[in-house]
Amino acid sequence: MEEKLPKVLDLVRSCTLCPRECEVNRIENELGVCQIGFNPVYSSANLHLGEEPPISGYQGSGTIFLTGCNLNCMFCQNYPISQLRNGNIITVKILATLMLDLQDRGAHNINFVTPTHQNAAIYQALIIAYKKGLEIPLVYNSGGYESLKMLKLWDGIIDIYMPDSKYGNDESALKISNIKEYTKHNRLALKEMQRQVGVLDIDDRGVARRGLLIRHLVLPGDLAGSREVFRFIAEEISKETYISLMSQYFPAYKATGHKLLHRRVKRLEYDEAVEALEGYGLGNGWIQPI
Numbered sequence: 001m002e003e004k005l006p007k008v009l010d011l012v013r014s015c016t017l018c019p020r021e022c023e024v025n026r027i028e029n030e031l032g033v034c035q036i037g038f039n040p041v042y043s044s045a046n047l048h049l050g051e052e053p054p055i056s057g058y059q060g061s062g063t064i065f066l067t068g069c070n071l072n073c074m075f076c077q078n079y080p081i082s083q084l085r086n087g088n089i090i091t092v093k094i095l096a097t098l099m100l101d102l103q104d105r106g107a108h109n110i111n112f113v114t115p116t117h118q119n120a121a122i123y124q125a126l127i128i129a130y131k132k133g134l135e136i137p138l139v140y141n142s143g144g145y146e147s148l149k150m151l152k153l154w155d156g157i158i159d160i161y162m163p164d165s166k167y168g169n170d171e172s173a174l175k176i177s178n179i180k181e182y183t184k185h186n187r188l189a190l191k192e193m194q195r196q197v198g199v200l201d202i203d204d205r206g207v208a209r210r211g212l213l214i215r216h217l218v219l220p221g222d223l224a225g226s227r228e229v230f231r232f233i234a235e236e237i238s239k240e241t242y243i244s245l246m247s248q249y250f251p252a253y254k255a256t257g258h259k260l261l262h263r264r265v266k267r268l269e270y271d272e273a274v275e276a277l278e279g280y281g282l283g284n285g286w287i288q289p290i
């Protein structure tokens with residue numbers, strides 16, 4: 001890993017860690033849209049049993065919630081961490097220690113939640129953690145708005161990619177999450193992730209070892225463009241792809257007073273999304289009940 005570190009630092013020196021390409025010098029703590037400097041910032045590190053079954057396993061996923069986000073979703077259910085940036089600034093050495101502690105506590109994996117904008121810090125921390133004996137799989141749990149350059153630097157390091165595919169149209173992505181060209185960047189990222197790790201591989205104990213798991217949250221009024229998301233995955237990734245379809249949307253943060261986002265998803269809307277998923281032959285994964 002160490003030989004690739006200069007390339008990672010280049011990406012953060014004029015920040016292009018994500019497709020927003022703010023080009024600020026994060027090493028000098030200049031701030032871009034994500035508002036996070038050079039050191040890692042985290043909110044919690046715990047064993048978590050509420051992820052998808054092969055990620056949580058039977059002992060829990062070693063979940064590290066990174067503070068801040070490169071998206072600005074109006075409905076974010078984690079908004080105190082992602083948008084209000086509640087958390088603690090730490091060092092890469094401490095981040096490495098958090099990983100090792102989770103491994104000692106029996107975590108099946110280290111699950112980086114919202115890692116994209118803190119990739120450089122995570123990378124440095126992993127170099128330290130590996131020297132001290134970290135050996136469990138790494139889960140990259142992101143909003144799916146990724147820089148291809150950075151993703152390529154994760155090749156051979158990340159074991160399990162668990163990105164969102166949030167939108168099937170750019171209009172919603174811009175209005176709701178304040179991001180441009182989400183579909184282009186998300187699709188390139190999904191293809192690269194699939195190339196690196198392939199279809200999700202689950203062992204005899206029911207625990208994921210490696211592979212791709214895509215999450216999709218259905219939004220009210222089909223604002224997520226669910227059908228188009230499934231079409232792309234089925235036709236251009238693989239029909240074997242594991243998908244976690246989620247019904248849990250509720251209006252949080254800035255969505256509470258929004259004319260389209262103020263309500264939960266209706267049963268009929270969710271049924272249509274399930275029908276589209278099945279219609280494209282995507283049978284692997286989990287459908288959250290409504």
Ligand code: SF4
Binds near residue numbers: 017032
């Ligand atoms: S990671 Fe943050 S600073 Fe870097 S390009 Fe993305 S939003 Fe901008």
